[in-house]
Amino acid sequence: MSESATSAPDKQAWRVGASADIPEHGRLVVDAGDKTVGVFRVDGRLVAYENRCAHMGGPICQGLIVPAVREKLNEAGQLGGSEFDESDMHIACPWHGYEYSLKTGRHAGKKSIGLRPVPVEETADGDVYIHV
């Protein structure tokens, strides 16, 4: 389910909410015209993507936000388990599990696959706009 953005005087700018509505690793998913867009905060910055997975169009912006999983090597250079990397948050598609970097929108395993970015701005007054 998504919220509706409020159209600004500039017909291509849509107010999606207040800065405080999107804490670190938080999100808003909004309808703006004929598009649904997810807005996320990563490392203090806002990023936004169209809510269409590059695989088969699934609602990627409504997927789980999880840390990347890194394989660990032991002293002999052999696999020694795995660990979460909280510095690289991913979002996983709820349909078939494609995983993308939240920061870049690129697929975790194949960088040529990616989400469609949407320009997003945060004003000094604490409002968040997307441009679609």
Ligand code: FES
């Ligand atoms: S539609 Fe997203 S993984 Fe298939």
